[in-house]
Amino acid sequence: xxxPGRPATGGNGSARPPTLENFAPxxxxxxxxxxxxxxxxxxxQHVAKIRVRWPDGAVxxxxxxxxxxxxxxxPDCREDRMLPGRSPATGEPICRDCAGIATDLSCTRxxxxxxxxxxxxxVRCALADDLTAVLKPGEDLRLHRLISLxxxxxxxxxxxxxxxxxxxxxxxxxxxxxxTLALTHEAFDALPRSAAAEHLRALLVHHRMMTARGNExxxxxxxxxxxxxxxxxxxxxxxxxxxxxxxxxxKRVRARAADPETNLETVxxxxxxxxxxxGKFLLWLRQHHNAGADDLQQSHVDDYLxxxxxxxxxxxxxxxxxxxxxxxxxxxxxxxxxSAQSIPMITQTQRRELxxxxxxxxxxxxxTRLAGLILLLWAHPLNKIVMLRRDHLxxxxxxxxxxxxxxxxxxxxxxxxxxxxxxxxPGNRNTANTGTDWLFPGTRAGRHLHPGTLAERLRVLxxxxxxARNATxxxxxxxxxxxxxxxxxxxxxxxxxxxAARAAVPMSDYVxxxxxxx
Numbered sequence: 352x353x354x355p356g357r358p359a360t361g362g363n364g365s366a367r368p369p370t371l372e373n374f375a376p377x378x379x380x381x382x383x384x385x386x387x388x389x390x391x392x393x394x395x396q397h398v399a400k401i402r403v404r405w406p407d408g409a410v411x412x413x414x415x416x417x418x419x420x421x422x423x424x425x426p427d428c429r430e431d432r433m434l435p436g437r438s439p440a441t442g443e444p445i446c447r448d449c450a451g452i453a454t455d456l457s458c459t460r461x462x463x464x465x466x467x468x469x470x471x472x473x474v475r476c477a478l479a480d481d482l483t484a485v486l487k488p489g490e491d492l493r494l495h496r497l498i499s500l501x502x503x504x505x506x507x508x509x510x511x512x513x514x515x516x517x518x519x520x521x522x523x524x525x526x527x528x529x530x531t532l533a534l535t536h537e538a539f540d541a542l543p544r545s546a547a548a549e550h551l552r553a554l555l556v557h558h559r560m561m562t563a564r565g566n567e568x569x570x571x572x573x574x575x576x577x578x579x580x581x582x583x584x585x586x587x588x589x590x591x592x593x594x595x596x597x598x599x600x601x602k603r604v605r606a607r608a609a610d611p612e613t614n615l616e617t618v619x620x621x622x623x624x625x626x627x628x629x630g631k632f633l634l635w636l637r638q639h640h641n642a643g644a645d646d647l648q649q650s651h652v653d654d655y656l657x658x659x660x661x662x663x664x665x666x667x668x669x670x671x672x673x674x675x676x677x678x679x680x681x682x683x684x685x686x687x688x689x690s691a692q693s694i695p696m697i698t699q700t701q702r703r704e705l706x707x708x709x710x711x712x713x714x715x716x717x718x719t720r721l722a723g724l725i726l727l728l729w730a731h732p733l734n735k736i737v738m739l740r741r742d743h744l745x746x747x748x749x750x751x752x753x754x755x756x757x758x759x760x761x762x763x764x765x766x767x768x769x770x771x772x773x774x775x776x777p778g779n780r781n782t783a784n785t786g787t788d789w790l791f792p793g794t795r796a797g798r799h800l801h802p803g804t805l806a807e808r809l810r811v812l813x814x815x816x817x818x819a820r821n822a823t824x825x826x827x828x829x830x831x832x833x834x835x836x837x838x839x840x841x842x843x844x845x846x847x848x849x850x851a852a853r854a855a856v857p858m859s860d861y862v863x864x865x866x867x868x869x
Contacts, residue, residue: 393418393437394413396411406451419456420466421444425446426445427446427449428446430446436451458472463475475502476502478502482498486524486528493534494527497555523542536561554796556796556797557796565608566615579596583633587644595629600626614737617734625668629666629668632666649684652685656686667688671686695817697815702819702822710724717769717772718791719811720812721769723814727819729755729760733802738789739790741777741790743790751767755840756840756841757838760839824847827840
């Protein structure tokens, strides 16, 4: 049975753009409300308990929390403060004094206007007490900075939940407080791999409480190689895979890491697949033919490829590497490319509808809609979209520009406001990912959004990234000449030539550029 909240197929395997009628409703954050017999005058829902009664009526717990987290300029007295009340005339949020609210909403310690979280304290002061008790900072300035950082985040309630007793994060903080976990990469590497440990490590590095060790993706790839080698048998398989992983892949990944514009997540993902499949091939060779790499023949390669899934074609790089490494074997060993059987693509009409979705579906977060527009207008790959920084956007007297390739591309005037808002407030900074230059920051401190996460978010708008990118490149090659397109988008001549051929574009210029190495 299909999901009624997801767009249906359009007949060619592509997703039909959703409409406002069949669009999936967003999940509400927080715990579900308990139904009851009491009516809240704010949300008009029946609830189990009324939290307070204010001049405008009964207020449930959820509405009370929302009210005490509303700040701004009071329209009546023009004071900048908490706005928990409601104007009898307009319904606008107003301050306590103007609303006649007698409830004490000030912290007894810091005296800030805030919901009292515990024993008269606001959540920031209560959190500071808890963190001090756990971390025992003493004279360690780094731990004092950590406490200050966590308590001053945009959503301190998230940190309180994050470090509640019994969680992995709480155990890590207690280990730091007991001085059994040092603030070093070696100490964190010795821990069992967990999201909580990596999140805390990223936080400490981003805010300079731990020294950076270069590209974190490269460090994790090196650790992955070591673990992969240890899992292989010591019959020559592990040594050969270690050489292949180190001299063929790790050397290249280290070279790519020198380029800040390279997304190593996609690079290391492909390398891991090559290394994994090479290990599986050697294990299969030993099991089915009682042979090692020295005895490998083309018939073994053909047998392996014909008797399993298409992912086995990833052994191509390993087989060709063996040809270069072992002089005593025939040099003709090879495996075919794993070529796509079809080119998934949407129609031009569907592409226009998806652009409309990105512009009109305001209940989807701005960053997702903006990333969708960059994909649909300029065919920028997701692994490069997430690596865009705010300085990739520039404003000139003629308008806004976005740098995707060598030559900045003009942002349509109708979109400049959305781009500007994203550059000024990219989001994901309510907890600890502050001070980041990423245009699409992730939830982990100092990191950009993961391409896989972005792909899932785009599906809410009906966007299949691969189909949309292919369609956009097809349309662009029909509208823009080859040299301009490569300079604007940053694609290689070969890629542009492939898409031009599929679009039946005159190829002379593309072939010349491809042969010239541009």
